[in-house]
Amino acid sequence: MQDQPKQYAEMPVLFVLLMGSALIVTVCLVMEFLPRPISLEDFLDAPPPQKRSLLHRLFSTRDGKSALRNQPDAQGPQEHVTQTQVVGAAAPGELQTVSSRDQALFRQAHMAHQLLVRGFGHPIAEAKRSLARIPTAGSFRAYEEMRFHNDLVWMDLPFTESPAILAELDKNSRWLVNRPEAFFEDQFHAGLGALNAGNATDAIAFLQAAMDAWPVADRSYGSVHLGLVTAYAADGQLQPVLLGLEDFKRVYPDWLYIELFSQDLAELHAIYGEAPVLCILRARLSQLVHDDKTALALYQRGLRGTSQDGVDVVRQWLAEVEVTKPR
Amino acid sequence: MIVAVAGGWSAILYFGLLLRSKYKLTIPPYRRFLVFACAGFVSTIPAATFNAAILDRTALNFFETSDLRLGVLGIFLAPGLGEEFWKGAAALVAVICFNRRERPLEPAECVLGFATVGLVFGSVENIISYDTGHGGYLLMRGLIAVPLHACMCMIQAMGLLCCWRRRSIIPLFGFYLLAAFLHGLWDIASIYGSSIRAYWLPAGVLTIYTTALLIWRSVPESASGSEATDS
Numbered sequence A: 001m002q003d004q005p006k007q008y009a010e011m012p013v014l015f016v017l018l019m020g021s022a023l024i025v026t027v028c029l030v031m032e033f034l035p036r037p038i039s040l041e042d043f044l045d046a047p048p049p050q051k052r053s054l055l056h057r058l059f060s061t062r063d064g065k066s067a068l069r070n071q072p073d074a075q076g077p078q079e080h081v082t083q084t085q086v087v088g089a090a091a092p093g094e095l096q097t098v099s100s101r102d103q104a105l106f107r108q109a110h111m112a113h114q115l116l117v118r119g120f121g122h123p124i125a126e127a128k129r130s131l132a133r134i135p136t137a138g139s140f141r142a143y144e145e146m147r148f149h150n151d152l153v154w155m156d157l158p159f160t161e162s163p164a165i166l167a168e169l170d171k172n173s174r175w176l177v178n179r180p181e182a183f184f185e186d187q188f189h190a191g192l193g194a195l196n197a198g199n200a201t202d203a204i205a206f207l208q209a210a211m212d213a214w215p216v217a218d219r220s221y222g223s224v225h226l227g228l229v230t231a232y233a234a235d236g237q238l239q240p241v242l243l244g245l246e247d248f249k250r251v252y253p254d255w256l257y258i259e260l261f262s263q264d265l266a267e268l269h270a271i272y273g274e275a276p277v278l279c280i281l282r283a284r285l286s287q288l289v290h291d292d293k294t295a296l297a298l299y300q301r302g303l304r305g306t307s308q309d310g311v312d313v314v315r316q317w318l319a320e321v322e323v324t325k326p327r
Numbered sequence B: 001m002i003v004a005v006a007g008g009w010s011a012i013l014y015f016g017l018l019l020r021s022k023y024k025l026t027i028p029p030y031r032r033f034l035v036f037a038c039a040g041f042v043s044t045i046p047a048a049t050f051n052a053a054i055l056d057r058t059a060l061n062f063f064e065t066s067d068l069r070l071g072v073l074g075i076f077l078a079p080g081l082g083e084e085f086w087k088g089a090a091a092l093v094a095v096i097c098f099n100r101r102e103r104p105l106e107p108a109e110c111v112l113g114f115a116t117v118g119l120v121f122g123s124v125e126n127i128i129s130y131d132t133g134h135g136g137y138l139l140m141r142g143l144i145a146v147p148l149h150a151c152m153c154m155i156q157a158m159g160l161l162c163c164w165r166r167r168s169i170i171p172l173f174g175f176y177l178l179a180a181f182l183h184g185l186w187d188i189a190s191i192y193g194s195s196i197r198a199y200w201l202p203a204g205v206l207t208i209y210t211t212a213l214l215i216w217r218s219v220p221e222s223a224s225g226s227e228a229t230d231s
Helices: A010-033 A040-044 A054-058 A101-120 A124-132 A141-160 A163-177 A184-196 A200-213 A219-234 A238-246 A262-267 A276-288 A292-305 A311-324 B002-022 B030-057 B068-101 B107-129 B135-166 B170-191 B197-218
Strands: none
Touching (some): A010 B135, A101 A124, A101 A141, A219 A276, B068 B107, B135 B170, B170 B197
């Protein structure tokens, strides 16, 4: 080291540039392919202000806390709780739709991401990637992920309706309903899937089971009721339809907003053909909101194709429409 | 203030010891060492950012992961390759600036300059990252971690001297990787090695310090032997 060699600057510069680039590229690759897993608690608890994502901004409350947190209802036992909804009513205080607190938190994360996808146009792939980072030890993961996927397909159905999508929904819903984690909501979805896939008989079975297991008479219960009545109509059974329409207004509080479901009912003709009982159902629903013109046309279509018991009641409804029909 | 003193006292002590042990015939270029110290300070910024990216955004968070393989990989990447690179890069930038504007670096100047970068880096790391630790812990880090950073930088300085002497970039990479490897082993032992810690840490300290002292002993105060001035 006694002689002073020439001190080239090129080699240190080259070293800094090469090594620096390599390190930065490595970190970027690691961030892409080995992202940091996040715990459910991390995910749901409010993060520090500088790290607030859209998700957390969305769920932030006025007192600065996040609505995405461990719900008191979810503070149940960690061990498995029997899915009572499949076999009967849940006992008071028992978890209704999940088998563990972890599953409840996991589903909460899914629902939050659904909101992001639906309300804010977040790409589904990004939401799935984000959810995949949540480590869960429970066996419910496959079930919950399929629920998330299926729910998103349901939401997209009005825009992407096709036989393939309907078949996929039916298949996924049947897979879900056969899982040990399944509960009444899955039976409802399986019923709708079967109904849209052209299998009204299976749909009736699923929807009847969903109604029997549904724990409260809320708006969703009304939707199950409408689904069941529609399934009977698609199956051509008039008597159960008449029975279901008896207290329809009470059971289905959204009957007034016929535009929410009339299109869906009309589209069932593409699957079930003329389906006279379906026409009668649509006619009665139109009559309830005083759309007598539509009701009259549908009653006439329906009565042309059916002569079952109960037709008298339908003729009576038709007479009421004819009295009040617009000129 | 207390944290700054507890975290940085050893840097001044070690710098003084190194200075006193080498500069017998010439006046130490204090201004240059000050620039190296600034470089060491600046290097903590990208190093901290790099470490934060690894810890916060990847699965290689060696403080949290239960997967030993990922933890080891994270240690070699963040404190190993990362910290050593940013320290070395900062020192190299200072060296390049000196060589473009002033006289070439003397070998001892180069090694002590790199060591200064490491000492300042270790001190800032103590003050910023471990300020919540109790005083005894800071003192211990001052005795072990701060000179360790300096030793790693001295190894990299040796790479630069060899690079110039052999007119090849390979020694730069070789000594850098050696420093990163030793740093990684050190951190693995201190974070994970409950059973090997008792053996590896003292052995590692002795090995690394001995290597650094041998390097320090091998570099002459002045390449020409003539009295250098920095005025």
